[in-house]
Amino acid sequence: MTFQDILDTFAVLDDWEARYEFISELEGKLHPLLPHEQVDYNLVPGCNTRTWLTxxxxxxxxxxxxxxxxxxxxxxxxxxxxxxxxxxxxxxxDVLAIDAMALLGQTGLDTHLSPNRRAGMAHFIERVYQIARELQSVTP
Structure with missing residues (x-):
């Protein structure tokens, strides 16, 4: 699924309740953590719900x-x-060139999530960029 697919789905869903249901269904698209990766080191700081990323x-x-x-x-x-x-x-x-906040603005999530969830999203995105910077330093 591409980000455009998500935007297209949001466009046809009538209300935010349906969009939240769709968002919940997206969990199946995650690449799962390996058993040894669900550790404190991989917790995203600033998220109210424990969230791991590697x-x-x-x-x-x-x-x-x-x-x-x-x-x-x-x-x-x-x-x-x-x-x-x-x-x-x-x-x-390529990751570092993506303006994630501009993309998310296209979904409308920035105005439909609580301030705590928006802050958690910002922390999550920063961790995405941090991982990309770390991996870029080891890329030939």
Whole structure:
């Protein structure tokens, strides 16, 4: 699923209750954490719901990032899947070039989430970029 697919789905759903249900269903799109990755080191700081995120390079040419994540609730797992959609399987440089907040503005989520959830999303996105910067430094 692409980010455009998400925008197209949002456009046909009548209300935010239906959109939240769709977001919750996105949790199935997450690349799951490996058993040893659900540790405090991979917790995203600033998220009210415990949310884990890690990423590693896939041995492609050029190397791309495989982000893996989990969270304690279905809605947050769905939000995480939505947030990761534009970043998944991109090169570190491509990830760092994405304006995530502009993309999210297209969904309308920035005006329909609580301030705490918006802050958590910002912390999550910053962690996405941090992982990309770390992996970019080891990319040949």
């Amino acid at each position: 990423g590693s390079l896939i041995a492609t040419q050029p190397p791309r990032i495989d982000y893996r994540a989990d969270a304690e609730t279905p809605l947050v797992r769905g939000l995480v899947a939505l947030l990761l959609t534009p970043f998944q399987d991109q090169t570190p440089a």
